[in-house]
Amino acid sequence: MERHYNQLASFNEKVTAAMLKEAYMPKQVLQKTLMQAFKLHNNKFAERVSKNKGSDGTLSRYERLKDKVEAFLKKKYKIADIALEDIEMALAINFFHYLTMENIGDNTAMKYVKTLKQIIDRAIGEGWIKHNAITGFKCTYVDPDRETLEQHEILKMYTGKAP
Numbered sequence: 491m492e493r494h495y496n497q498l499a500s501f502n503e504k505v506t507a508a509m510l511k512e513a514y515m516p517k518q519v520l521q522k523t524l525m526q527a528f529k530l531h532n533n534k535f536a537e538r539v540s541k542n543k544g545s546d547g548t549l550s551r552y553e554r555l556k557d558k559v560e561a562f563l564k565k566k567y568k569i570a571d572i573a574l575e576d577i578e579m580a581l582a583i584n585f586f587h588y589l590t591m592e593n594i595g596d597n598t599a600m601k602y603v604k605t606l607k608q609i610i611d612r613a614i615g616e617g618w619i620k621h622n623a624i625t626g627f628k629c630t631y632v633d634p635d636r637e638t639l640e641q642h643e644i645l646k647m648y649t650g651k652a653p
Contacts, residue, residue: 521573522618524563524609528556531612555605562588574610574619582606582624600629 497513499505532552538544562585563569572581582603589599603624610622639647 521575522613523571523573524559524577525556525571527574527609527613527618528552528559530616531609532556552605555602555609558589558602559585559606574613577610577623579624579626582627586627597631597634600631603627604629 495505495513502509532549535544535549535552539546539549560570563572566584566588585606586599586603589602590596594602607622607624607627607629610619610624613619614622
């Protein structure tokens with residue numbers, strides 16, 4: 491305790507008991523985590539759904555993303571959660587790679603990463619962190635080549651006589 495007092499005295503004219511207590515037994519700062527951010531975001535969105543201001547489908551998509559992020563963290567980093575402050579660009583890159591290796595298409599994987607960025611941005615809005623480390627991850631999409639149906643194909647589907 492004397493060492494802490496001497497350190498404080500060398501930088502401050504007056505040393506109070508509260509200053510000495512903080513130096514000797516610092517308060518542990520609890521970091522917010524990615525799963526806490528998901529919980530906050532999804533709970534708030536569930537409230538919107540209950541007021542018919544959001545869809546159940548979107549909420550289930552957010553829950554599915556949370557499950558995929560949990561599985562990714564367990565597989566890649568052997569952890570169940572990660573502090574928001576510890577997130578780096580590599581997380582987005584590795585998450586995209588993980589998704590594509592799980593037989594998810596590139597466009598769908600990009601959409602998951604884009605939504606993950608939104609979850610982290612929500613944490614910034616709450617004051618939990620100062621910046622989003624994965625903001626620079628560029629989400630690109632490839633327009634799929636879709637065939638248009640002919641009139642007779644539409645009629646077959648409509649009448650229920652499709653093969």
